[in-house]
Amino acid sequence: GAGVSQSPSNKVTEKGKDVELRCDPISGHTALYWYRQSLGQGLEFLIYFQGNSAPDKSGLPSDRFSAERTGGSVSTLTIQRTQQEDSAVYLCASSLLGYNEQFFGPGTRLTVL
Amino acid sequence: LAKTTQPISMDSYEGQEVNITCSHNNIATNDYITWYQQFPSQGPRFIIQGYKTKVTNEVASLFIPADRKSSTLSLPRVSLSDTAVYYCLVGAINTGTASKLTFGTGTRLQVTL
Numbered sequence: 001g002a003g004v005s006q007s008p009s010n011k012v013t014e015k016g017k018d019v020e021l022r023c024d025p026i027s028g029h030t031a032l033y034w035y036r037q038s039l040g041q042g043l044e045f046l047i048y049f050q051g052n053s054a055p056d057k058s059g060l061p062s063d064r065f066s067a068e069r070t071g072g073s074v075s076t077l078t079i080q081r082t083q084q085e086d087s088a089v090y091l092c093a094s095s096l097l098g099y100n101e102q103f104f105g106p107g108t109r110l111t112v113l
Numbered sequence: 114l115a116k117t118t119q120p121i122s123m124d125s126y127e128g129q130e131v132n133i134t135c136s137h138n139n140i141a142t143n144d145y146i147t148w149y150q151q152f153p154s155q156g157p158r159f160i161i162q163g164y165k166t167k168v169t170n171e172v173a174s175l176f177i178p179a180d181r182k183s184s185t186l187s188l189p190r191v192s193l194s195d196t197a198v199y200y201c202l203v204g205a206i207n208t209g210t211a212s213k214l215t216f217g218t219g220t221r222l223q224v225t226l
Contacts (some may be wrong), residue, residue: 004156033214042200043157043216091156100145100204104156 004105021077025094035091082112117217131188135201143205
């Protein structure tokens with residue numbers, strides 16, 4: 001595709017529910033990243049996938065957060081038992097192996113009521 | 114883990130040169146320095162990347178001193194459309210390993226006439 005796409009663009013959920021956020025990276029990009037951006041704040045690294053290597057999960061804030069990347073392409077970020085503090089914009093990015101230039105998607109705005 | 118520090122905000126008039134500095138005292142040998150621009154409700158967009166000395170492209174220059182403990186993004190002759198938040202990212206992506214990517218807190222640049 002032309003760029004990184006994310007879905008849904010907006011998600012409103014109730015506290016305690018599970019949510020799944022999807023990221024479609026640029027075709028051919030082997031590295032994929034998830035970030036979280038709270039209102040008016042900077043980007044918080046969550047998780048990084050590169051090829052077939054084990055993902056770097058060091059940024060996940062709790063065990064309620066998990067992510068997978070199927071077939072080296074599409075990735076899903078899952079948040080279980082959502083809390084109000086999970087409300088934020090979740091950004092996905094991808095890059096070519098060996099390059100550090102990341103291409104970001106438009107983000108998913110998650111609101112937990 | 115390279116923590117980064119940037120000024121929270123800067124103001125400039127159209128046509129002036131703007132220099133934004135990022136401090137990263139704990140930068141690692143393999144870390145690169147990358148700058149991103151973010152407009153409201155959009156994902157960040159790559160501006161420039163460097164390892165040491167000076168890098169220039171069609172939109173900006175990046176100055177990195179020999180000790181690499183800081184870097185300066187230089188935007189020549191800014192326009193109103195350069196009003197955005199600018200992030201400094203320090204990190205390295207190595208085959209087989211991954212390091213936690215650290216975005217700066219971001220500098221909100223406001224350009225006026």
